[in-house]
Amino acid sequence: MTSFTTETPRNPGTAAPPALAHHLIGGSWAGEPSVERRNPARLDQIAALSPAGTAADADTAVAAAVRAQPAWASLPAPARGAILIKAASLLEERAEGIATDLVREEGKTLAEASGEVRRATDVLRFFGSLGWAASGEVLPSSLPGTTVTTRREPLGVFALITPWNFPLAIPAWKAAPALVAGNAVVLKPAELTPLSATHLARALHDAGLPAGVFNVVHGKGRVVGEALARDGRVAGLSFTGSTAVGLHLNGILDARRARVQLEMGGKNAVLVLDDAAPQAAAAVVAAGAFGLTGQACTATSRVYVTPGVRGEFVDALVHQAAAYAPGDGLDGARMGAVVSEAQLRQDAAAVRGAVERGARLLTGTDDGEPSRGGLFFLPTVLADVDADDPVVTDEIFGPVVVVLEVPDYEAGLASVNASRYGLTAGICTDSLALATDFAERAQAGVVKVNRPTSGLDLNVPFGGIKDSSTNTFREQGRTAIEFYTWGKTVYLGV
Ligand code: ADP
Numbered sequence: 001m002t003s004f005t006t007e008t009p010r011n012p013g014t015a016a017p018p019a020l021a022h023h024l025i026g027g028s029w030a031g032e033p034s035v036e037r038r039n040p041a042r043l044d045q046i047a048a049l050s051p052a053g054t055a056a057d058a059d060t061a062v063a064a065a066v067r068a069q070p071a072w073a074s075l076p077a078p079a080r081g082a083i084l085i086k087a088a089s090l091l092e093e094r095a096e097g098i099a100t101d102l103v104r105e106e107g108k109t110l111a112e113a114s115g116e117v118r119r120a121t122d123v124l125r126f127f128g129s130l131g132w133a134a135s136g137e138v139l140p141s142s143l144p145g146t147t148v149t150t151r152r153e154p155l156g157v158f159a160l161i162t163p164w165n166f167p168l169a170i171p172a173w174k175a176a177p178a179l180v181a182g183n184a185v186v187l188k189p190a191e192l193t194p195l196s197a198t199h200l201a202r203a204l205h206d207a208g209l210p211a212g213v214f215n216v217v218h219g220k221g222r223v224v225g226e227a228l229a230r231d232g233r234v235a236g237l238s239f240t241g242s243t244a245v246g247l248h249l250n251g252i253l254d255a256r257r258a259r260v261q262l263e264m265g266g267k268n269a270v271l272v273l274d275d276a277a278p279q280a281a282a283a284v285v286a287a288g289a290f291g292l293t294g295q296a297c298t299a300t301s302r303v304y305v306t307p308g309v310r311g312e313f314v315d316a317l318v319h320q321a322a323a324y325a326p327g328d329g330l331d332g333a334r335m336g337a338v339v340s341e342a343q344l345r346q347d348a349a350a351v352r353g354a355v356e357r358g359a360r361l362l363t364g365t366d367d368g369e370p371s372r373g374g375l376f377f378l379p380t381v382l383a384d385v386d387a388d389d390p391v392v393t394d395e396i397f398g399p400v401v402v403v404l405e406v407p408d409y410e411a412g413l414a415s416v417n418a419s420r421y422g423l424t425a426g427i428c429t430d431s432l433a434l435a436t437d438f439a440e441r442a443q444a445g446v447v448k449v450n451r452p453t454s455g456l457d458l459n460v461p462f463g464g465i466k467d468s469s470t471n472t473f474r475e476q477g478r479t480a481i482e483f484y485t486w487g488k489t490v491y492l493g494v
Contacts, residue, residue: 019101021050021194023057023218024201026064027211031057031218037192040107040337041328041374047104050194053219058186058227061215065157065184066233068212073154073182081131081180086207087200088124091117094199098168100330101195106167107337107375109329112292120172120200123458123476127176130478135485146493152485154182155235155259159228161221161249163241164339165295167193171200173458174238175214177480179204186215186234188225190241192339194218221245229253236260238475238483240297243395243421243467250470261483262470263463265395266297266423268453271412271438273429274308280450281309281428282316285401288426288452290324290379293336294399295343297468298424298446298454302392303403304412310405317403318363318381324399326376338375338398344368347377347398354391354402360384364400387415395421409434417443423464424453445469 018036022029031051039047051057072080091098095117102113136150160174171187178185189197201216217224221241229237229252236259239249243264253260270288272281288300305313327333338344348368355361364380382402385391391402406412416425425444429435435449445464446456456462461474473483 018046018049019195021048021198021218023051023053023061024198024205024214024216025057025061026068026215027205035191035218037105037194039104040339041330043370043373043375045104048101048195050191050218053188053217053224055223055227057217057219058188058224058231061186061217062157062228062231062233064212065186065215068210069154069156069182069184072184072210072213077131077180077182079131080182081128083204083207083209084124084128084131084176084180087203087209088121088128090203090206091121091124091199094203095121098196098199101199102168103329103336105193105195106164107329107339108292109333109336112336113329116166116169119169119458123169123172123176126458127180127480130481131180133478135481141491143491143493146491149490149492151488151490152181152481153488154485157184157186157234158484159231159234159237160185160187161225161228161237161239161241162187162189162197164190164192165292165297167196168200170240171197173476173480175200178484179209179214181481181484183484184213186217186228188217188219188221188228191218191220225249232256234258236483239263259483260470261473261475263297263475264468265421266299266464266468267302267393267395267419267421268298268300268424268426268444269302269304269416269419270300270426270428270453271406271409271416272303272305272309272313273409273412273427273431273434274306275430276309276313276428278309278312278316281313282320284426284428284450284452285317286320286324286379288454289401290321290335290399291452291454293326293338293377295339295397296454298456299397300426300453301396301401302416303401304406304415305403306406306408306412314362314381314383314403321363321379321381324379326378328374335379335399338377341370341375343397344370344375344377347396347400350391350394350396350398351380351382351400354382354385354389357386357389358384359389359391359402362403387418393419413438413441417441420466421464421468422466423468424448426451426453445471445474
């Protein structure tokens with residue numbers, strides 16, 4: 001096996017040698033790590049080197065998965081689960097190094113990265129333990145001497161295409177249910193974050209997962225991802241990323257009637273009502289908007305506020321935003337770096353455009369230039385824009401939130417729902433009646449009352465409606481197993 005992290009002289013004079021990522025194909029580490037990934041908080045440092053995978057690599061990985069899957073599926077489910085649980089322990093033992101690699105390649109804070117490693121660990125344990133859980137029902141039959149049972153069967157080989165913002169947790173929460181259900185997997189992680197996925201692969205490999213059951217192929221989405229989506233041996237694809245790419249992949253998978261699960265964009269709103277405590281509501285919005293540098297599909301990016309609380313709420317939000325000073329996640333920064341120069345420019349352009357159209361910049365910036373040697377963007381609050389301004393309608397994926405006034409609850413609810421997206425929605429209120437009404441009528445897959453729009457437990461179903469998700473199969477929790485299995489009804493006559 002090729003060594004996974006090898007010190008090289010590529011970062012002379014720093015404490016951060018680039019780590020090397022490899023493909024894992026058919027149980028062997030492969031590929032020449034040649035693609036540089038710079039640390040977004042320290043652009044002079046190379047955080048990672050990874051191989052540029054090809055369509056041929058994808059083909060080899062799928063072939064390995066096809067070969068390995070039947071034997072894996074025939075193992076008792078508790079034995080499959082035990083390997084996931086062992087991999088969880090390995091991630092836990094290696095947590096510090098993995099979290100450090102995650103900060104260097106993605107830019108988030110060490111606290112966020114450590115939390116993500118814990119999440120991946122818990123996810124593997126949760127789904128590993130489901131190896132012991134019943135997966136079907138016993139139903140009465142109208143026929144004498146007959147029992148009906150239902151079973152869930154694995155589909156075969158799944159492709160997973162994942163983004164850079166949760167580069168360890170998302171691969172873990174897609175792979176774990178797929179694997180415990182008896183499928184084999186080929187993962188194509190985001191180009192910007194090859195290390196985290198490789199750490200997951202290494203934990204599964206070292207835990208004794210049979211060769212070929214879990215494969216990783218690094219490389220470009222257009223090359224490796226596209227090849228996986230088009231491969232007729234791939235029974236299904238779970239994707240998290242942009243709406244444009246997701247809808248493109250949907251077409252490919254639909255055309256060959258393969259199963260597809262898409263988690264895409266969001267433009268998540270919080271409605272703040274007069275009866276909300278302004279400081280508490282501001283804390284809810286700030287955590288949702290600026291946590292994870294705003295780089296979460298569940299991030300808060302729109303706030304609708306009623307007139308009675310508007311002034312105090314906005315003052316509190318601007319005040320609290322100042323606490324999210326961006327910096328190197330390894331130096332204790334409260335907010336991390338923006339993932340790439342392209343994303344930094346996109347954040348700045350969104351703010352600049354809104355200001356040019358008359359928006360008021362209450363705090364923050366429209367400066368998209370690297371500063372202090374890294375890609376940093378200030379937490380930004382905008383106000384006084386039209387409801388159909390692009391800053392209100394389009395996903396930015398940065399620490400930018402726009403505040404709009406609405407006359408009352410009904411107008412606020414209508415504004416929350418006036419979006420092509422429907423992932424998460426929040427309300428800050430003391431009114432049980434309005435919170436309950438909002439929970440019923442908000443058009444979003446996840447509703448939060450007095451809690452940030454981002455952040456979900458691992459045991460709850462996650463997904464959205466409209467252009468946020470395929471809105472068929474949910475991820476996470478026990479429900480996640482459904483996507484990776486098909487249902488069979490068995491009549492047993494004796
Ligand atoms: P983001 O804006 O978060 O980078 P993308 O949708 O571009 O979102 O990327 C999410 C994942 O999809 C990444 O792993 C990326 O490589 C992959 N990807 C991008 N384009 C394609 C494509 N045409 N086919 C398959 N996968 C793709």
